[in-house]
Amino acid sequence: MFFVNSWLIFFAVISIIPMAWLLLASSKTDPELSSRNPLAFGSFKGYINAWNNLTFFDNGVIGRWVINSVLYNAAIVVIATITASLAGFVISASRIRFKKTFLISTLIMMLLPPVALVIPLFVLMDKVSLIDNPLSVILISSLYPFGAFLSYIYYSTTIPPELYESARLDGCSDWQLYTRIAFPLSGALLGLLAFFAFIGNWANYFMPYVMLYSGENYTLPLGLGFLFSSTPAINPGVGATSVPIYKPEIALAGALIAFPIMVMFLISQKRLIRGMLAGSIKE
Template identity: 55%
Template structure:
């Protein structure tokens, strides 16, 4: 009895410490723009300055290259939206095909999907760059969108869902009733895949929103950059972070950098909170087979 109480108390301490390590950096990111740049270092790390300083930090951020940060933000929004739609639709369709149809070499395709999940994305950057260049897509947003929409992890999630959570008898009964494969997919598979689709969309959104290396390689123009790449340009031009930038007169300091980081981080948090119920449903979709 005493041992179990000690174990429970120890578990709570570990969970609390893990939660604190996760929350404190985000809390600092929220509070840092509230402090004036001139006296930033005199404040405690988690101290609050004033709401007016958020406006000052935003105005300073907008002064960089005539407000190009807004252009980067818009690029991130539409790149990510296109990637999420294409990645989710293609992953659900491919997962259904692998799990519920008799396509040739099905096991081989599942194995290839697993292998592609294990290959580091950095290792594929050079061949993807050469492929995009050969197709005339270099410096085009569609090079980033189409390549990022290739989602082996999403395909595997959908494959597991359709293999375990949806009874095969349901597919067979629909086929006996004369349903075509497209009709079966649209009327049975898609309505039953809402949870797993939300999970695939969330992972696709997270990966696309913070993607840095691929857009950096495939996009050569600053106005085409998404936020992560654009903020890299901003950071490299800021003496507060990059001493090699010299002593330029940009009014960019640690409050502005923290605000820029907050702009990148908040959408992921909002999307997670808005879709948490569907994500939970997707996580347990295959736990019990009907």
Template identity: 30%
Template sequence: MTTPRTTGNRWTGRATATTLVAIAALYTLMPLIWLLFGVTKTLPELYASNGFSPSAGFHVLGNIADLFRQDDGIFARWILNTAVYALGGAAAATLLSVAAGYAFDKFDFRGKGKWYALVIAGVLVPNTAIVVPLYLLMSNFQLTDTMWSVLIPVMVNPFGVYLARAYSSGAIPGELLEAARLDGAGELRTFFQVGLRLMAPGALTIFLIQFIGIWNNFFLPLVMITDNDLFTLGQGLFTWNSAVGQNPDYTRMVVVGSAVATLPLLALFIPLQRRWRAGMAEGSLK
């Protein structure tokens, strides 16, 4: 039987949880809100006005036009470079992760446990800790200052392998694979026509995680790339921000460029967030 005190405690708990979530959401969104207001302002307004108030003139279109004209339109090149790194790296990492997770789950081979332990150990190593060794490796193969120096490292995702194995164990019945083999399908055909299709929600989750990680990656390209034409958005905006002393208008370009750089992530994440959450939830349960 529910007593008034129990009901009151329940509502108090819900109110406290809601308040904490609201505070966390506000704290998370404040930089984005500031950025959206900053896009509407001129350079003097960025310094003189309240950061959380829009400009009276609303200079969004003019600011964006100036952004893509700045330095002979190099910003468009940086967007293209970042898209190549993110799309190519995420697609390759997803396919390799799903294939590796499927193999760890469905096949028995010598040293399987040790190899999988090595993959899990890779999850625990921060990406920044291996950037310098990767640079030395790429330098030995004369790949620094090329797109490959960024693409090759991001094609490996230990967490993606872990997630793919967890998803494969529940999403792909062994009986279905046996039936495909009895019908004469080879292992590769079985994987691509049966396993990969059933693992699609998990693969989408891995792709989104890797895409966002590569899109926001700053340290790896900073170490690998010195050619301005191969810069990512993060590198390019960092370069502009470092040159504010020579050209104060770079401050406005950095603000507007940072806002534009978030649009592809929002365009990708918002329509697919339900499938992402579903893939994460199913992977955690399986």
């Protein structure tokens, strides 16, 4: 047991070090990063200077990127959670035809890499004039086949079919079964779906890169990629510029992406475990 605990502690420390470095590096000046201990703390003034330098870039557009990421992800989490829950219920409990076909289609969508769908999705968004529109990213990212399959497993194993049959005898439609029985009993599932939807989209770079090209519509990961490519600290080929972005600013920008994910995990870990165990045992 001591051996197992030692390994768990070791891997926990290894996992924490990168995030600790990001937070501590932002507190130092650029020369201090090269001369001091990597995990040494600089000063709180260092954080202020790094943030001021980040906001200096393009008249503070990074604030716009942060707001975009929050708004896009909020919409994605709400839409993806509700639609995935509803899709899983339909596949597991409704009386529609071709339920197995829908289930197999969901599994196939889970296996397809996102890059395989880029061209058809881009053509589709172009046909409906949504290129460089936040709706394109929100709608595409709300496609949640894993969430639909997870909901199917949950509703198939957690809620007894007899409950649905009793409600049908009382005259409930499938929609009423979902809204009055399945949805109110799926709190653990909804928390799990929202967690994975947020984690999967907060740091998403690829799809916004394909669909958006105006700087004011960028998400935080996409905007920071553009910022880094415009600064000598990352791309020496740009030459000397007036943009004061150096290693501390880069570390702070990385922390802006990583920190919300860590906070989300910390505040939802109990619901996460409860949701993962909810459908594991069928009575």
